[in-house]
Amino acid sequence: MKFSEIASAKKIGKDFFELSFSIDSEVKPGQFLMIWVPGVKEIPMSVSNLKNPITISFKAIGETTRKLSTMREGQRIFYRGPYGNTFPEPKGRAAYVAGGTGIASLLPLIRIHPGDVYYGLRTAEDIVYGEIVNFVSTDDGTLGFKGNVVDLFIKEDKEYDEVFVCGPEPMMKYFHDKIDRRKYGKIYYSLERLMKCGVGICDSCSINGFRVCKDGTVFEHEQLDMMDEFGTVRRAESGRRIFLK
Amino acid sequence: MKFSEIASAKKIGKDFFELSFSIDSEVKPGQFLMIWVPGVKEIPMSVSNLKNPITISFKAIGETTRKLSTMREGQRIFYRGPYGNTFPEPKGRAAYVAGGTGIASLLPLIRIHPGDVYYGLRTAEDIVYGEIVNFVSTDDGTLGFKGNVVDLFIKEDKEYDEVFVCGPEPMMKYFHDKIDRRKYGKIYYSLERLMKCGVGICDSCSINGFRVCKDGTVFEHEQLDMMDEFGTVRRAESGRRIFLK
Amino acid sequence: MDISTVIAGTRFDNPVFLASGIVDETLKSVERAIKSGAGAAVTKSIGKDERPGYAPPIISELPTGMINAVGLANPGIDDFIDEFRTSKLKEKIVVSIFGKDSEEFLELAKRVQEVGFKTVELNLSCPHVKGYGSEVGEDPDLVEEIITELKNKTNLKVWAKLTPNVTHIVDIAKAAEGADALVLINTVKAIGVNIWARKFSLTNGIGGYSGPGIKPIALRAVYDVYRETGKEIIGVGGITSYEDAIEFILLGAKAVQVGTAIYYKDFQIFNEISQGIINYLEKEGFENLQEIIGLMVR
Amino acid sequence: MDISTVIAGTRFDNPVFLASGIVDETLKSVERAIKSGAGAAVTKSIGKDERPGYAPPIISELPTGMINAVGLANPGIDDFIDEFRTSKLKEKIVVSIFGKDSEEFLELAKRVQEVGFKTVELNLSCPHVKGYGSEVGEDPDLVEEIITELKNKTNLKVWAKLTPNVTHIVDIAKAAEGADALVLINTVKAIGVNIWARKFSLTNGIGGYSGPGIKPIALRAVYDVYRETGKEIIGVGGITSYEDAIEFILLGAKAVQVGTAIYYKDFQIFNEISQGIINYLEKEGFENLQEIIGLMVR
Ligand SMILES: Cc1cc2nc3c(=O)[nH]c(=O)nc-3n(C[C@H](O)[C@H](O)[C@H](O)COP(=O)(O)OP(=O)(O)OC[C@H]3O[C@@H](n4cnc5c(N)ncnc54)[C@H](O)[C@@H]3O)c2cc1C
Ligand SMILES: Cc1cc2nc3c(=O)[nH]c(=O)nc-3n(C[C@H](O)[C@H](O)[C@H](O)COP(=O)(O)OP(=O)(O)OC[C@H]3O[C@@H](n4cnc5c(N)ncnc54)[C@H](O)[C@@H]3O)c2cc1C
Ligand SMILES: Cc1cc2nc3c(=O)[nH]c(=O)nc-3n(C[C@H](O)[C@H](O)[C@H](O)COP(=O)(O)O)c2cc1C
Ligand SMILES: Cc1cc2nc3c(=O)[nH]c(=O)nc-3n(C[C@H](O)[C@H](O)[C@H](O)COP(=O)(O)O)c2cc1C
Numbered sequence A, B: 001m002k003f004s005e006i007a008s009a010k011k012i013g014k015d016f017f018e019l020s021f022s023i024d025s026e027v028k029p030g031q032f033l034m035i036w037v038p039g040v041k042e043i044p045m046s047v048s049n050l051k052n053p054i055t056i057s058f059k060a061i062g063e064t065t066r067k068l069s070t071m072r073e074g075q076r077i078f079y080r081g082p083y084g085n086t087f088p089e090p091k092g093r094a095a096y097v098a099g100g101t102g103i104a105s106l107l108p109l110i111r112i113h114p115g116d117v118y119y120g121l122r123t124a125e126d127i128v129y130g131e132i133v134n135f136v137s138t139d140d141g142t143l144g145f146k147g148n149v150v151d152l153f154i155k156e157d158k159e160y161d162e163v164f165v166c167g168p169e170p171m172m173k174y175f176h177d178k179i180d181r182r183k184y185g186k187i188y189y190s191l192e193r194l195m196k197c198g199v200g201i202c203d204s205c206s207i208n209g210f211r212v213c214k215d216g217t218v219f220e221h222e223q224l225d226m227m228d229e230f231g232t233v234r235r236a237e238s239g240r241r242i243f244l245k
Numbered sequence C, D: 001m002d003i004s005t006v007i008a009g010t011r012f013d014n015p016v017f018l019a020s021g022i023v024d025e026t027l028k029s030v031e032r033a034i035k036s037g038a039g040a041a042v043t044k045s046i047g048k049d050e051r052p053g054y055a056p057p058i059i060s061e062l063p064t065g066m067i068n069a070v071g072l073a074n075p076g077i078d079d080f081i082d083e084f085r086t087s088k089l090k091e092k093i094v095v096s097i098f099g100k101d102s103e104e105f106l107e108l109a110k111r112v113q114e115v116g117f118k119t120v121e122l123n124l125s126c127p128h129v130k131g132y133g134s135e136v137g138e139d140p141d142l143v144e145e146i147i148t149e150l151k152n153k154t155n156l157k158v159w160a161k162l163t164p165n166v167t168h169i170v171d172i173a174k175a176a177e178g179a180d181a182l183v184l185i186n187t188v189k190a191i192g193v194n195i196w197a198r199k200f201s202l203t204n205g206i207g208g209y210s211g212p213g214i215k216p217i218a219l220r221a222v223y224d225v226y227r228e229t230g231k232e233i234i235g236v237g238g239i240t241s242y243e244d245a246i247e248f249i250l251l252g253a254k255a256v257q258v259g260t261a262i263y264y265k266d267f268q269i270f271n272e273i274s275q276g277i278i279n280y281l282e283k284e285g286f287e288n289l290q291e292i293i294g295l296m297v298r
């Protein structure tokens, strides 16, 4: 476990925060850190800006993220990592399809290799990083396309050499099953699952024997084809299967 | 503990043997290895030739050295080290004063920087490395000067910038106390004491708080001036003091 | 080169097994270990009821290994059975179970037997959960009772996994005499401290120490127990290389389990160790694995 | 910055001591440790009679520390007294003694007191010599008897050094309640194997494991004992840096001892750790060492 001092702390949207701090190792696009808030919990967080001071971007949804959102410049932040495999750098026309906090893991790539950014939100006031978004959807139609970002993406119907997707698993599952695979070159998904160890030994993040933390987080479209648990079975903290839908 | 295969095994004199084997670290003049003979014991041995395959040169005096003397090419030899500090490389006229197996620790330096080699033995048939010896003494006068090597050295009365001494502690003590210090530049002694750990933690080789294995084996003349236990008190395996003379 | 090994009458292709609790909560991961070359794989320990386990941090990396306090997270026997019953690799899957007394252990064992598993491993040794694991396994009478009960009332092979956190592991091993094999050792009770947060490294404070740092302790346990009881032993604790595995085998282990090394070397560790053992046997002139089992003790 | 510490009423300039058995067989080496910055130095354990100890190899280096089986080599109390009686640093020298029963311990303690030493450390914990050390120290009754005897019949401060090789170290600590301070821990029972010689790494086979690999175990012992007994504790086991020392102190240790780290960093370790503690206290805004002793447990 390492620690660093927070270089800057910003609120960038409704319940949405950025913390920046310097770390002592190189991070690649798509990788995540395990962030420990002593006295609370340790949670995975994507790195949304790779250069020191690196940045994490998160929504305050529970006790740990809420505590993180109260942290200020100069305070200590504890972390380990970076962990996980990485997105390959895109070579052609790229699309980025994000849902909610999933945008965080795509940001580094978007900055390195601009492309079309599709962003799905619940409602208008959830918008963050609006300046880099090309196509936006909201569930309630208060901003952009009314509906989910997958349907927006399909409606736009553009061709891409590489597509990068990150968001809630149901959204990624829907994307995976709905899109016309032949229209795109490579499609990469960065998965999110309950993580306890972050380093591939506790099995709590596994989908069909693939550990999201270690074999992923980034998987290709065709790998997901073979994972019948993807989008259908998630795991409780106990490891108990929770069947979706 | 590492091991190597014996590259060559030679008898080079009465009860005197050389074993050569390659090791994986660099050895400096004066350093020693801890040689382990499984089932018997682990003992310190100077490295008498520094380049791979390095050489140890020893007299079969007890159970371990006798067992070593029976070892043949291809057999495994176990060692750790090298340990100990090193002789500095001489810059001027050098003398080497050896007693018995003490010659082993001086050989590397003699090869790098030739000088006058004085060698003291009990009797003529103990001679080894005769080709590099300039002045020889035997206790019984069967070869060279009759008497000990210190008296021979004093009799020859030459001037040296650096003198290197290695032999039994009583011989070195005699040398230390007898010679005319002002005639020589630097004088270095490589000490030998009962060693158990070889790495400075068991204290069994210590003289006045200096560990021969770690602070030595090489000490300067002036360091020995301050060691009142040098040549007067040795230690049993228990640590009990044995007062000499 | 034949590196198969026979434990309590059951033959395994190779002696390198996956240890309980490391990537073995889900069936597919367990099967992945076997397909990656593990001679057998032990599941995460399963209890009667679902337990979420402790909140993260549940592991803390050390220069000498790792400490963990997962807290016996498990889905409970019902969901476990439901997920694992379909496996075609049941002969190579050993189900680890934990309970607070012989009744719980028996209930779990029967469920496991019902769906076709052949072997259970008894977790008598997890050091960080009150009322289970080592709290059961440090009591020789309880250990004996549990094993007797399981041997009398099931047809399962019973492996008893013992804790090193006792004064005399040989006494516990003797109490476990009725088991078909002994698994030595579980993690060592330990603590990690973060001086910059001035908090324990793990949410639970106390954890179990695994990895290279416990190997010398595990070797001692295997040696003492093998010498004193002659029982069939599976060695575990800090094995990360074929050399480590052979150390255990020379002291009497018929097989080894690998846990924390997955963190260092991932699933390839199984083939790496098996291949290393083969090379060693060839180089040293042995005919098969059998020849070196307990060689230094016999 | 004040990093002095008071143990059983005795003040030491700094809390970093030399542990028993490491470069402390000869008086001059013990004094060297003190002159190099050790707040105190514990001698190698001394018994009634001379013992040569085991034949080398007596130590074996591991990636995670070291195992040793020196075998309580010592010159016997007579020669020891003869050598050490002249020391002017007696206040900072703690004499470690070992015996098989209270009678032997008492006899040794009296000899030590006679020549002016103030503190003895009882070796109730060496794991590799039959009839001594941990064989004595795992028996709560014997531990209690020895300490009672010494406290009743001498004026010495008594530090009791306990073994981690027991099921419940807290039980032993309670048996040792009469001691002025507890020293936790001695080495952990362990074995090293050389697979290329197919022999034990040490002549004695069984040895004691020390160095970084045992630190998590030692921390656990200190925490459990401090929490359950509130006794004055000196922490030892795997300390090689100021961070390590502070971990022990936060869990309740009033001082630490350093052994194997001498192998890694030599005599400068004492000043390095003391200076590190000073810097830490300054950086973290503490006034003195006292403030952090047991901070995580209080
Ligand atoms: C690889 C990875 C990268 C991540 N990167 C980011 C990031 O960059 N920004 C960000 O805001 N979040 C990210 N997350 C999610 C983040 O880890 C969770 O939001 C966090 O664990 C919540 O912790 P908490 O203690 O605040 O909430 P908790 O109190 O633990 O939970 C609050 C609620 O959210 C639910 N919840 C928590 N985690 C998840 C999850 N992973 N999926 C679905 N529901 C969940 C809980 O069930 C609960 O209902 C990432 C997750 C993973 C696995
Ligand atoms: C740093 C160092 C380097 C050495 N280098 C060499 C070398 O290059 N060649 C070589 O032949 N020897 C060398 N020695 C000495 C060698 O280590 C001993 O000869 C060896 O330990 C004897 O082991 P053994 O089991 O054969 O004899 P043992 O059975 O242990 O002893 C046989 C007899 O020799 C005596 N003896 C053993 N060691 C010593 C000693 N150090 N001083 C005085 N008497 C002793 C014993 O007391 C006993 O009487 C060195 C010693 C040291 C400390
Ligand atoms: C993260 C983790 C979880 C573990 N869970 C269990 C468990 O559920 N049941 C069990 O018997 N042992 C469990 N263990 C102990 C291991 O099976 C093994 O005995 C121990 O880790 C020593 O082996 P190693 O050094 O190879 O990891 C666990 C170990 C780790 C590291
Ligand atoms: C070579 C060696 C010799 C030791 N001898 C003794 C001893 O005589 N008496 C004793 O109480 N402890 C002895 N110990 C144990 C240490 O004092 C200490 O408790 C243990 O090594 C753990 O600390 P460390 O990790 O800092 O070395 C010895 C340890 C070593 C490594």
Ligand code: FES
Residues within 6 Å of the ligand: A194, A195, A196, A197, A198, A199, A200, A201, A202, A203, A204, A205, A206, A211, A212, A213, A214
């Ligand atoms: S979080 Fe533990 S295996 Fe992925």
Ligand code: FES
Residues within 6 Å of the ligand: B194, B195, B196, B197, B198, B199, B200, B201, B202, B203, B204, B205, B206, B211, B212, B213, B214
């Ligand atoms: S041989 Fe152990 S200190 Fe020198």
